[in-house]
Amino acid sequence: MQFALALDANSGPHPIRSCEGGGIDRSERLSIGGSKQEKALRNRCFGGRVAATTQCILTSDACPETLHFQTQSSRKSYADANRVSAIILGGGTGSQLFPLTSTRATPAVLAATQMPEEPAGWFQGTADSIRKFIWVLEDYYNHKSIEHIVILSGDQLYRMNYMELVQKHVEDNADITISCAPVDESRASNNGLVKFDHTGRVLQFFEKPKGADLNSMRVDTNFLSYAIADAQKYPYIASMGIYVFKKDALLDLLKSKYAQLHDFESEILPRAVVDHSVQACIFMGYWEDVGTIKSFFDANLALTEQLSKFDFYDPKTPFFTAPRYLPPTQMDKCKIKDASISDGCLLSECSIEHSVIGVCSRVSYGCELKDCVMMGADIYETEEEASKLLLAGKVPVGIGGNTKIRNCIVDMNARIGKNVVITNSKGFQEADHPEEGYYIRSGIVVILKNATIKDGSVI
Structure with a gap:
């Protein structure tokens, strides 16, 4: 008994690069013209599968291992x-x-x-x-x-x-x-x-x-x-x-x-x-x-959307990050909508919407974050350390109680006090206030790394 199976890669929708042709005048606007030329250009400019034919032959009078594959490919050169x-x-x-x-x-x-x-x-x-x-x-x-x-x-x-x-x-x-x-x-x-x-x-x-x-x-x-x-x-x-x-x-x-x-x-x-x-x-x-600040901001927030255009979770091509060995994030009576929350965060009675929260972030009670990219922290302050800072009139790492933040990037280890409002309500597109711990770029407030924003500040 004998059978043959032919598998032709040309049956798929992927184009084969096989056209030849000359150029166009450098001063002219590129015009493809007819459908044949369009197809040729597609084939030349896109990577695709290779045309190949495979024949599989199995005979009953041979041992089970007798399975022959013959492959013919249209490729002349292979990348090593x-x-x-x-x-x-x-x-x-x-x-x-x-x-x-x-x-x-x-x-x-x-x-x-x-x-x-x-x-x-x-x-x-x-x-x-x-x-x-x-x-x-x-x-x-x-x-x-x-x-x-x-x-x-x-x-x-x-x-x-x-x-x-x-x-x-x-x-x-x-x-x-x-x-x-x-x-x-x-x-x-x-x-x-x-x-x-x-x-x-x-x-x-x-x-x-x-x-x-x-x-x-x-x-x-x-x-x-x-x-x-x-x-x-x-x-x-x-x-x-x-x-x-x-x-x-x-x-x-x-x-x-x-x-x-x-x-x-x-x-x-x-x-x-x-x-x-x-x-x-x-x-x-x-x-x-x-x-740029705007493209960085927009790309990060786009990842929080349902059916995001970019998928980190494709099992065939997964993304990996460096292991940090952090504890899981702890959330207490929080409202989270369309957000990405990293490891090691402490979130307490806060509202977070359309935002990215980085590792080891701390967001206190009554806070409202919307359209924010919070880069997180690379240091942990214990409850005792944070209490001592508050008693001394200082600001712990993270975001203090009842603070409202919108359309903002909060860089690493920033200290934002209680009852702060960061919304750029006047709509400034560009502003430099490094002495106060922030800049505005493309209408986006950027809180500086290691900056301290005092209690009750309005930006």
Whole structure:
């Protein structure tokens, strides 16, 4: 007895990258045109499954172990994870996230990080930060036979299988591959924008354009209509700050060709698209750059919503954090709605809505928090210690009784007294009051790390 089963990956909805074609005029607005071209562009710019056929043959006159698999794949080149290395850029002084970055770099703990107290200009840009360590990297790359370098940004929230990006990079035989995402008008000018032809080759790269320059980077995104309900609302394609370089191309750019240039997006990539093979890979998952106070605030609060756009609980791709070995949070007669509460908190007779509460936070009786990101504390004060502070007219770590807070970020170890009101009722967009322990950025009140807000204060 004999049977055969054919499994064809082409039966799924995932496109096969198989088109070829020329470019478009650099001065023209990108226009895809007909359906065939749209399909070709889709296929070139998206990572997808590979066409493959598997035959399974089982015969009755063979032993049970006689099971033969024959696989034929349309891929000509495969990415080898053992030949891929990654660099995480941890950010510099993080001016757009100030005052949260007044004492720390943009991500809390990341590689290639420059701290505020280091000499100004030590890292002069993203490319320069890698160039400063290139002697270490070259030795490692040669020892490990590394062929491709993935460069990642540390101030973003997304979920990505990097090997799919690397696989596209290898199949395209690109010198550089840029992971890109469609963005709307409001976000476009905060990112590097790209234009590419129907083969996915990047023709133009413009870092944070404004005015007429921004309008010149608009593209026809109808090829995204199968994935986005209203693709016309996203007329720009933004760089995610995630790249794959051929090792030799990266070293040549940093050491020889552009040795005097310091930043990838503002200096090197706009030039590299002219004389290197630079490809775009469109990412359609959730992606949020949290490099500004507003984006950081909004992204955190969005995680508290029901059916959040970003899911931390996907069992196939789980997120892990460093174990802190804290006790469970204790809540006594609290009202909690659409909130994320971390470990080790003490919450007593308070109301918390649409907020994120960090580790070891203490919120006292009668408090009302809404639309707040409370970073928590890295110290514990006992009840005895807190009582002594109160008797001395001082403020314990956490939030005192009957305090009302809205639209606010409370940084680590802040001490907020009793009967405080923090609502920015006058609607200020920007304000600097470091001597009083707070700033206002984009209408959001930011209570400084280790700040003390006295009893009865109104902000």
